[in-house]
Amino acid sequence: MKLTKMKKISRRNAIHLLSVLAGSMFVSSISFSQTNQVLKRIDEITKGLGAEESDIYLDLPEIAENGNQVQINFEIDSPMTETNYIKQVHVLADGNPAPNVATFSFTPEMGSCAATTRMRLSKTQNVYLLAENSDGQFSMTKAKVKVTIGGCGG
């Protein structure tokens, strides 16, 4: 009688342990796959070329109190002439349900490559900025934002 009770408990413990283990594996695999998703997306956009890290001016709050409205502002040093200008800028986030945030298309008429918008961040994560030059070169930068209250609902 005592033995069976002990057995029961140990089995329950074992199942509990297993579920905790499985849960942690699940969570870690999610965060892993999300960072991966961004890297995959970068690979897709650059068509395998990859991007060099460069010092793009990226203004993001270090700590965002409200993940629903996080202001992002960037400025890229570029002559913005017909032959040499920033064509596209992709904003990607590795902790959101989907990695894409926005894609900006610039033209030489703008005279300067900069933009400001507001985005949602569901949790603390890295925000990536990937810029494509008219000559096909890519450059990128990233910044970590700590989010106190997440956006994206749920």
Next chain:
Amino acid sequence: MSSIKPRGKVPKEASVDEIIEIKTLIRHPMHSGRMKDADGKTVPRQIINAFNVKFNGKEIFKMKLEPSISTNPYIAFPFKVKETGTFEFEWIDDNGEKYTMSKNMEVI
């Protein structure tokens, strides 16, 4: 959909070669498709998915928006002044509706 109202700020006057900043805001809920309403039902996705700007008929700036963009999307961008003209702004909704606005700028 009368609650959706675009707003923008463009300097009325500018000088040649000046880089001006154009600010826009549109009142839109930007339902990401992940939020739940008071009854616990998921609100279907409905966002502004594109924003296009033309100056005197020529495309100057485009933005593709994803559900990660905040409610009432605010967009600001620079523009180098060359001549007098009209900016045309266009926001495209997931439901196919287009919201437009135009602003004049004069070179002094």
